[in-house]
Amino acid sequence: MSSNASSLPADAEKSATSQWLSWILVVTLIYLLLAAVGSIGDGFKMATGNNAKELFAFATNPFIGLMIGLTATALIQSSSTVTSIIVGMVAGGLPISIAIPLIMGANIGTSLTSTIVSLGHVRNGEEFRRAFSAATVHDAFNIVAVAILLPLELAFSPLQHTAEALAGFVASDTGVDMKSINVMKMILAPAADLLKISVSWMPNKIWMGVALIVIGIGMILFVVSAIGKVLRTVMVGKAKVIMHRSIGRGPISGMASGMAITVLVQSSSTTTSLIVPLAGSGVFSLKQVYPFTLGTNIGTCITALLAATAISGPTAILAMQIALVHLFFNIFGIVIIYMLPFLRGIPPAIATKLAVLAQRNKLYVVAYMGGIFFALPLLMIGATQL
Template sequence: MNESMATVFGLLGGLALFIFGMNMMSESLQKVAGDKMKKVLGVLTRNAVCGMLAGALVTAVLQSSSATTVLVIGFVSAGLMSLKQGISVIFGANIGTTMTAQLMAFKISDYIMPIVFIGFLIAFIAKKEKVKFVGQTIFAFGLLFVGIEMMGDVMKPLATSPVFINMMEKVSHIPVLGVGVGLVMTLVVQSSSATIAVLQSFASQAGPDGASVIGLVGAIPILLGDNIGTTITAILASIGQSKDAKRCAIAHSVFNITGSFIFIWIIKPFAKFVEMISPKGNELDVISRQIANAHMSFNIINTLIWLPLLPVMVKIVMFIVRDDKEVSIEDYKEKSFLDKNVISQPIAAMYLVSQEIRRTGRLVSEMIGNMKATVMNNDSKALAELEKNAKLVTEIDENTVSYISGMFSNGSLTEEQSSTTAGLLYVLNDIARVSKRCEDASPVIRAKLEGKYKFSKDAVEELGKVIDNVEIMYRTSIVSLENGDTKTARKVFDYRKELRNMEKKFNKNHLKRLRKKNCKPEFTYPFSNMLHSLERIGDSCNGMVEEVMDNVRFLELEEA
């Protein structure tokens, strides 16, 4: 293999190790954090300053501002976060992403392999799941530096190449060209952290004069281009999402583009400021830290500029992506909480699943109410609404089961999270069964409306009593899932016994009415069938509260 090919493959191999290590560290950190992420994510939905701080913290864990922005887009699209809150989180994400560059600036060449070995050893021999994840985090951290070292080794010949030096001189003297280089690099790699790591590694190489081959002044424009390039991921994630989600993605772009536009005019003063706040020493020894500090300073200063102007940012993105129409209540009713882009972030994905099951639960609760209105008051509109909701619940059920399957196949869930998510799936199955039982009753109700069946007054009252019992039982089941209250959950078992007794009693009453000629024989099947459908709802409610007994409940984002 010739020298050029060896350099290219060495650079690509080092970059691959770096990105693999970064993704592995992100996934392991999330698993180590576990339920603590609920507190961090809970802060996201508070005020703008808290959102910014939480955005920085989440990004430090996820090791990617793009990942945080995708998460925010999912939350905003689902209506769980306002546009203003979402934008403030994105501001914080830009600060949080600078942590990776700060880590890369440490000179730990002599300790890389011991770190890799220690991480591997802990992950290999640990029995406890969390300890294993700690080992994986340490191992991944070491891999980051293995990748950096590999890239640094293959870049040394480039630093003395006349052709490459000429190219770097052009980039150093034409800042816009440097911005373009950084932009293209990040678009190709889809990670600003990776391209900044490459930049740090390359800038640490000595040119013919013994100084950095590019210098801080030449590196800053490339850094600005990296910050612009990272916004493309968010733009792509917003395709097909709500208008507010698109606005969040555009806010990310506006933030970085406007910041880069300002800083490109003050590169030399900015470089002097960075040199002033960075460690002193030989340029080759300190430039990696200088680049990390420049990256952090750019994002902190840009955030301090934009945070007081948050309402202005909202107006800008509202102007770029305008509303076509007023959003109706029906639009919100049919709006899914699920976002496939968030599926690799366990706590966030579990929260969205919980919200989607809640939505399903509300629709089924409406169906029970509609069934009662139709039986008791011959309300044809209520029956039409019941049938419409039944179709919607079936669709939601299919989509949510597919989403949960994706969470498991992704492999990002811990054992505890897997158990909880499986419990949520069982709850969804029971809610879907309740919907099916209501749907099974609708032909009988429709026939009653059309005059094919004319139940006696006593029969209608009995059906009303059974539906009342079902409604109380179902709502009690949902409440127990909301608050995890096992005492409330146990009440459902009593309602279940009462429901079974009512079915037996009212079937006997119907037979008595037959003997007295108060009911026609052909009404026996529809009446008994409807009672049976309602009685089977009790089994599904029992199933829901049994999950509550196993500590399954709808996931809440806790406030710190």
């Protein structure tokens, strides 16, 4: 008995040390994320000079941008990664008007993960129906949000203007020249200098810029994945407690829960992957899952906002602006679709119909996943280039 008792403090101390090491690793990874985003911005500036707009002229069609964002996110399986890359590209000269459809596409592409998770219930017809509807309600909401907000954005630019106003307010609210006291720039300077030195052997600035972009994208892919793994180890237990306590209390509590858990684990894919099996087993209904997934959409915006803080100089406001566009797109989507009774029921109705078809014939699952996330986007991109 005494041996067991004496081992308890040692185990607790070991656990506390492990927790501290995990959080130190998270801070290190966040630093690398910021450095990676800065690297992409520096790379675009170096490679394109003042010709960035001409470089992205092929994407002036917003539907191409939308499809590229959708397919890229579906392939990478992380909207956080894609939006962080977009923030870096905007800092490097990508026009906001092109970046906005990319962001919208990323919002749709990220919902593929939960649909894949639902396949774990495919052997049990009723469980699969519940799981598939819980997964695709996320897809359906994001698609409906794009169908409403993209035409509005093209006609009146509400997202761009709102984000521009807030980004300008944040910048001007300081009342001082931020370039002279940019703490983030000072913190990231060693990493930025080291990255530039690592490509200094390249023959010219164009190749140096391309190398910085490739390094930055590679770092973001690694860091976002690593942060997710570390935070899942540390936080998923707490996330499940939050989920069980709050989802059944109503839509506002459900949204708040989805947002909080996504911020904790830094991955909307992880959050929705937690809820889908619970929906499949009947613990939560589609009505309860629906607002929860909307909260994950807001929670995932934190990565882009964090990434925007890595940018300094004249493009800093633009980087913050596109990060805020991501946030406002999801907020406006909730306000317009969920708050209006005649629109609120559309995503669940779509998800329910898809689930019934999928339960009846699994070929519908293949057609849906392959068509929405890959075949249709690629066909639209090809058609617009003719």
